[in-house]
Amino acid sequence: MFEHFPFWPARASTSAGQVDALFIFLLLLCGLVCLAIFALIIVFALRYRRRAGHQAEHIEGSNALELTWTVVPGCIFLCIFVWGAYIYFQERTPPEGAADVYTVAKQWMWKFQHEEGQREINELHVPVGRDVRMIMTSQDAIHSFFVPAFRIKQDVLPGRYTTAWFHATKPGTYHLFCAEYCGTMHSGMIGDIVVMEPAQYQAWLSGGGSTLPLAATGEKLFSELGCSTCHRSDMQGRGPNLVGLFGKPVLLEDGRTMIADENYLRECIQNPTLRIPKGYKPIMPTFQGLVSDEQLNALVAYIKSLKQSQPKQAAGSSVAAASQQPPATQVH
Template sequence: MFDNFPLWPTAASSHAVTEDWVYIFLVVLSAVMSLLIFLTIVVFGMKYRRRHGREAQQIEGSTILEVAWTVAPLGVFLGIFAWGAVLYFDERTPPAGAAEIYVVGKQWMWKLQHMEGVREINQLHIPVDRDIKLIMTSQDVIHSFFIPEFRVKQDVLPGRYTTLWFHATKPGIYHLFCAQFCGTQHSGMIGEVVVMNASEYQAWLTGGAPVGSLAQDGQTMFLQLGCQTCHRFDVQGRGPNLVGIFGKPVQLEDGRVVTADENYIRQHILTPGRTIVSGFRNIMPSWQGQITEEQLNSLVAYIKSLNPPPAGAAGVPNP
C-alpha cells in the first residue's frame, strides 16, 4: 500500500539506524508538544469563551512558571544537542581502514574512481558491510552528495576536498542525489548506489575490461610528469621522499607544521609555492590548470599508496 505513498525511507546504513532514533524521538516530542499547545488553545478557547456575566480574571504573570518554561525546554534542548552532536562526530570521522573512493562532481554528473581503477558515472557500486570513505571535489560549482537511504550528505566544493563516510548494511539499489542547486539540470544530477554482497562485488570488479588500479594510474601519471626526477625513492632528491609521508606532520619553511592529508597533497601539487617543506627550495612547478581533477585524484591516491600499509580498497574487507 505504501508503494505509492511512502512515509519512511529505507534505512540501509549504520548511520541511518542511529539517526532514525533521534528523528523518532524528535517526532514524538514535536507531536506531543504541538498537540499540547493545540489542545490547550482549543480548551481555553471553549472553556473561557465569552459569556454574559463572567468577566476575565486578570493574572499578570508568574515568575515561577516563567522560570519553569525557560529551564525545562532548555534542558530538553541541550539533551537533543548532545545526542545530535555525538552522531555528527561519528558521521564526520571516518574510521581507520575505510575503503576510499574518489568523487568528482561536475555540471551535471557524478564521476567516481575506485581504488581498483574502475571508473563509473552516476553509479556507485560498493560492497555491503564495509566502511567506505568518499574523497570528493567539484570541477565547477558547489554540489552536494546525498544518499537518503544512508542519511548522509556532504557539500562538494571546487578547489578542495571534502569527505564523507558510511557503512552500508543492506544490499540493494539506492538513490544518489545532488542536493545543492547547481544549475539547469540540477534535478538530473542523480544516480544510484548499488550495494552488493562481497562476492558479487568482486565479480563486478573483475567483470569489466581489465584496468590498472587508481594508484597505478597515479604512478603512471607520476612518471609521465617527471615527478620522480626530484621526488626520488632511493636517496633524498631535490624534493622530499614521498614514501610514508601521508598522514604525518610536515615542517614547513615558514615555521608552520601541517598534516599531510589529502587536501595538503592536493594543494601542494597545485600551488607548491605556498607550502614549501622546510629544508627544500621552492622549485616545484605549479600544476594548476595542467591536470584534470581525475588525474589529480589518481596522483593523491598514488602518494597515499606509498604508505605502508596502503589505504584500503573496497574489494578488501574491513581489517
C-alpha cells in the same frame, strides 16, 4: 519497523538507524509538546470565551513559571544537541581502512573511480558490510552528494576535497541525488547506488576487464610529469620524500604544522608555493591546469599508497597518532 511505513525512506546504512532513532525521538517529543500546547489553547479558548457574566482575571505573570519554561526546555535542547552532535561526529570521522572512492562531480553528472581502477558514471557499486569513503571534488559549481537511504549528505566543492563515508547494510539500488542547486539540470544530476553482496561485488569488480589500479595510474603519472626527479625516496631529492608522508604532520617554513591529508597533497600539487615544508626551497612549479581532477586523484592515491615498508616507532609517532583526528574536510 518504521521502514515498512509508507513514506518512510529505505534504511541501508549503519548511520541510517542512528539518524532515524533521533528523528523518531524528536517526532514523539515535539508531537507531544505540540499536542499539549494546542490542547491548552483550545481548552482555554473554549472555557474562557467572551460571554455575558464572565470577566477576564488580571494576572501579571509568574517568575517561577518563566524560570521553569526557560530551564526545562533548555535542558532538553542540550540533550538533543549532544545526541545530534554524537551522530554527526561519527558521520564525519571515517574509520580506518575504508575503501576510497574518488569522486568528481560536474554539471550534471557524477564520476566515480574505485581504488581498483574501475570508473563509473552516475552509478556506484559498493559491497555490503564494508566502510566506503568518498573523496570528492567538483569541476565547476558546488554539488552535494546525497544518498537518502544512507542518511548522508556532503557538499562537493571545486578546488578541494570533501569526504563522506558510509557502511552499507542492505543490498539494493538506492537513489543518489545532487542536493545543492547547480544550474539547469540540477534535478537530472541523479544516479544509483548499487549495494551488492561481497561475492557479487567481487564478480562485478573483475568483470569489467583488466583496469589499472588508481595508485598505479598515479605512479605512471608521477614519473611522466617528472615528479620523481625531485621527490625521491632516498632523501637525496630537491623535494621532500613522499614515502610514508600521508597522514603525518608536516612542519612548514612559516612555523605552522599541517597534516598531510588528501587536501594538503592536492593543494601542494596545485599551488606548491603556498605551503613550503621546512628546509625546502619554493622551486616546484604549479600543476594547476596541467593535471585534471581525475589525474590529481590518481596522484593523491599514489602518494597515499607510498607506505614505509617497516613502520618504525619513530620519535614523532605520538604526534602522528594525535594527528589522525581532524577529518579531511577541514577548511583552512
